[in-house]
Amino acid sequence: MKKNNMTDLSCSRRSLLKTLSALGVVTPATMLPATSHGWLGDWFSGRHATAEKSTGFFLSAQGDSVERYALSWVNQQQPHSINAGFRGHGLAQNPTRPSQVVMFARRPGVQGLVIDAQQGQEQTRFRCASGKHLHGHGVFSQDGQWLFTSESDIASGRGEICVRDTDQFKVQQVFASHGIGPHEISLLPDGKTLVVANGGLRTHPDSGRKVLNLDTMDSSLTLLNSENGALIQQHKLANSKSSIRHLDVGQDGSVAVAIQVQRSAMTHPHTVPLAAVLSAGASELKPLMAPEPLMIQLKDYMGSVRIHNASQTAAFTSPKGDLVLFWHLPSGDFKGFHAFHDVCGLTLSHDQKYFVVSNSAGNIRHLSTDTLEEQKTQRMDFPAMQWDNHMITLSDRV
Amino acid sequence: MKHNSTPKHPSASKLRQGLTGVWLAGVTALASTLAGCLPSDSSSGPTNTELDVALKVALNSTVVPAYEDLAAQALSLDTLSEAFCADKTAANLTAAQTQWKTTQAAWFTALPFNFGPSEIPDSSTTPAYWYIDSYRVRGINELSTVRSDITNMLASSDAISDATFSTKTYTKVGLVALESLLFETADTGHSTVSNDIVTEYANSTDNRKCLILTGHSAELLRRANAMSTGWTTDYRGTGQSYVDLLTQGTLDTVLDDESGSDVMTKITVAAQGLYDYFGKRDVTTQVASVAGNVWDAVAASLDATEELLEGHSQDAITLFALMTKRGNSQDVETVRANIATLRTTITNQNTTEFQAAASVLDGNFKREIPDALDLSLGLNFSDGD
Numbered sequence: 053m054k055k056n057n058m059t060d061l062s063c064s065r066r067s068l069l070k071t072l073s074a075l076g077v078v079t080p081a082t083m084l085p086a087t088s089h090g091w092l093g094d095w096f097s098g099r100h101a102t103a104e105k106s107t108g109f110f111l112s113a114q115g116d117s118v119e120r121y122a123l124s125w126v127n128q129q130q131p132h133s134i135n136a137g138f139r140g141h142g143l144a145q146n147p148t149r150p151s152q153v154v155m156f157a158r159r160p161g162v163q164g165l166v167i168d169a170q171q172g173q174e175q176t177r178f179r180c181a182s183g184k185h186l187h188g189h190g191v192f193s194q195d196g197q198w199l200f201t202s203e204s205d206i207a208s209g210r211g212e213i214c215v216r217d218t219d220q221f222k223v224q225q226v227f228a229s230h231g232i233g234p235h236e237i238s239l240l241p242d243g244k245t246l247v248v249a250n251g252g253l254r255t256h257p258d259s260g261r262k263v264l265n266l267d268t269m270d271s272s273l274t275l276l277n278s279e280n281g282a283l284i285q286q287h288k289l290a291n292s293k294s295s296i297r298h299l300d301v302g303q304d305g306s307v308a309v310a311i312q313v314q315r316s317a318m319t320h321p322h323t324v325p326l327a328a329v330l331s332a333g334a335s336e337l338k339p340l341m342a343p344e345p346l347m348i349q350l351k352d353y354m355g356s357v358r359i360h361n362a363s364q365t366a367a368f369t370s371p372k373g374d375l376v377l378f379w380h381l382p383s384g385d386f387k388g389f390h391a392f393h394d395v396c397g398l399t400l401s402h403d404q405k406y407f408v409v410s411n412s413a414g415n416i417r418h419l420s421t422d423t424l425e426e427q428k429t430q431r432m433d434f435p436a437m438q439w440d441n442h443m444i445t446l447s448d449r450v
Numbered sequence: 451m452k453h454n455s456t457p458k459h460p461s462a463s464k465l466r467q468g469l470t471g472v473w474l475a476g477v478t479a480l481a482s483t484l485a486g487c488l489p490s491d492s493s494s495g496p497t498n499t500e501l502d503v504a505l506k507v508a509l510n511s512t513v514v515p516a517y518e519d520l521a522a523q524a525l526s527l528d529t530l531s532e533a534f535c536a537d538k539t540a541a542n543l544t545a546a547q548t549q550w551k552t553t554q555a556a557w558f559t560a561l562p563f564n565f566g567p568s569e570i571p572d573s574s575t576t577p578a579y580w581y582i583d584s585y586r587v588r589g590i591n592e593l594s595t596v597r598s599d600i601t602n603m604l605a606s607s608d609a610i611s612d613a614t615f616s617t618k619t620y621t622k623v624g625l626v627a628l629e630s631l632l633f634e635t636a637d638t639g640h641s642t643v644s645n646d647i648v649t650e651y652a653n654s655t656d657n658r659k660c661l662i663l664t665g666h667s668a669e670l671l672r673r674a675n676a677m678s679t680g681w682t683t684d685y686r687g688t689g690q691s692y693v694d695l696l697t698q699g700t701l702d703t704v705l706d707d708e709s710g711s712d713v714m715t716k717i718t719v720a721a722q723g724l725y726d727y728f729g730k731r732d733v734t735t736q737v738a739s740v741a742g743n744v745w746d747a748v749a750a751s752l753d754a755t756e757e758l759l760e761g762h763s764q765d766a767i768t769l770f771a772l773m774t775k776r777g778n779s780q781d782v783e784t785v786r787a788n789i790a791t792l793r794t795t796i797t798n799q800n801t802t803e804f805q806a807a808a809s810v811l812d813g814n815f816k817r818e819i820p821d822a823l824d825l826s827l828g829l830n831f832s833d834g835d
Contacts, residue, residue, distance in 0.1 A: 345576045355830060395709075396830035412826065
């Protein structure tokens with residue numbers, strides 16, 4: 053089984069690094085050059101203002117045309133970009149090699165762009181195997197050695213999780229996502245369990261993003277053994293036309309999910325939940341509800357979700373509703389909302405004091421995790437930038 | 451929960467936005483002066499200034515008058531309802547019924563511009579327009595709800611006051627409530643014969659049915675007035691009109707819960723929303739089913755939409771003219787043809803074709819019009835994952 057190969061490789065790498073370290077040559081933490089390149093380099097080398105470090109660097113796919121598609125980053129200063137040539141979607145940072153950041157092509161793209169964040173340069177790219185495509189998301193293993201990506205086999209429509217090494221980004225293992233259209237994926241705090249948002253929608257590159265299985269769509273949230281792909285749990289929503297697309301995992305193991313509804317396939321006009329939570333140890337997803345007028349304004353679409361652990365509050369964005377909504381996860385209580393045009397990108401500031409949201413007009417806003425109100429003095433506006441659906445905060449922790 | 455925010459004064463740190471507003475105002479004034487002198491050079495695209503001018507003209511000459519007229523018609527409806535109650539005759543009932551139809555048409559004239567003051571939420575986050583047009587919300591016909599509520603009120607001995615109507619849920623008020631009160635009897639037969647309606651009012655104990663009628667008409671007037679005031683003089687207690695705040699781009703600076711969308715986005719999204727609604731809901735079979743004037747109502751919406759795009763003969767800059775200037779005259783002709791098609795379906799009162807044509811026009815507001823004006827409605831709004 054492939055896993056043995058991975059173990060062998062790991063031992064080899066670990067042995068090599070140990071030897072080099074003993075010789076005083078390099079360790080993983082210091083493998084990166086000390087020279088800086090742009091603001092990111094300053095970040096890693098600590099040569100930046102404390103205030104900037106506290107809020108952090110925000111990275112996002114960006115651009116509105118092939119010529120402009122990029123992986124871009126910004127803090128309080130001028131934004132920077134690396135041209136991608138494809139429209140990106142989600143991003144992931146290697147937790148043990150924090151300068152390694154990946155941007156995944158938006159469905160049904162096939163590329164991943166790997167950058168060296170400290171250098172601010174492209175490091176490498178990887179492509180899906182022939183006959184497969186990405187769904188825009190991926191996650192690194194906790195030890196940073198593996199990259200899990202959500203993909204689909206085009207011919208069969210089978211959802212898959214592909215496991216790549218984080219040196220060459222070659223696929224080492226593939227297992228089923230136990231659903232169609234796996235989208236965002238993450239790991240539970242145990243570092244071993246993958247949680248997958250299977251959107252349940254089948255598409256084909258030849259017909260673009262047209263949904264081919266509206267009548268039979270079947271979305272689910274699956275928990276998988278990250279070592280062998282075994283299905284641990286599967287959870288579904290009450291409404292069969294609701295698609296679980298995005299998620300975030302809390303430190304307590306709770307999973308918040310953001311949902312999009314295929315309204316054209318529904319037989320009634322009533323609103324249905326667009327957010328839900330699977331609490332640690334719970335047997336089912338619990339819907340999160342808001343006042344009806346707000347639910348209607350969301351237009352059946354939630355984009356990103358992010359959990360603030362200290363307050364156990366999750367924020368959700370709806371670009372079709374121009375709204376950010378907040379819920380307290382343990383109680384399910386609705387806590388409020390913030391209006392922001394075309395809002396979708398959502399992350400937390402480095403110091404956890406703010407939910408940070410972005411839109412394709414180039415605007416970035418900071419919303420206090422304490423009061424849920426905007427800190428207007430922190431507004432950032434970059435009219436030349438079109439921030440795309442998702443955003444992450446760069447961590448300098450090793 | 452954040453809503454019904456108190457207005458905030460722009461902080462010093464919003465100098466950029468303040469300057470932008472001053473700049474826009476100054477350029478707008480200058481551009482208006484020079485507008486008649488601009489050459490029609492199709493090789494040069496429209497500038498942001500020209501678009502700003504065109505949009506401000508559209509707001510002031512099409513959108514604001516629509517809401518002002520809504521308020522005026524609601525006032526007439528309230529007046530005629532009072533007049534009927536003062537002298538319960540078939541003629542006075544007919545006058546009130548006619549005025550209801552005119553008010554309905556006025557609402558549909560404003561409906562393509564359903565943003566800003568018509569979306570102000572109350573303490574329950576319910577937007578203002580829900581209380582005027584409950585069907586617009588989710589395509590659910592609340593006629594039976596209204597009928598039940600009227601019946602219950604007639605049977606009750608509870609005192610009736612203004613608060614009786616201002617605290618009702620949106621499903622029990624608005625145009626549909628007034629439609630039921632004016633065009634049919636409240637008894638289970640729901641007769642639409644004029645004399646039956648007049649008789650029921652005349653026989654209503656303690657004139658109770660008239661109290662209900664005039665209570666609803668006063669409530670509709672209150673809400674229409676609030677919308678008109680918001681557009682023209684005072685939006686949500688800011689002391690500034692929505693037009694000014696919107697065109698200056700200061701909405702999300704002055705108010706905490708405004709999204710910050712620009713003018714053209716607001717206009718385009720509202721129009722998309724309307725024609726998507728016309729295309730997907732059973733508007734022509736469910737709305738005004740008792741009064742029977744829905745085709746006139748949807749025609750009013752289309753007229754307003756056409757006016758938005760074509761402008762008036764005296765306007766130097768119109769949205770269609772800007773699209774043409776950018777080399778997109780074909781798109782202009784496409785949209786004109788689609789408007790004409792939709793108008794034909796209205797003339798023919800063909801529901802199926804109406805819905806299809808409305809969907810096509812919805813598509814024009816999603817693609818041809820913003821593309822021809824080189825506008826982005828939002829990458830995430832338009833095209834998520």
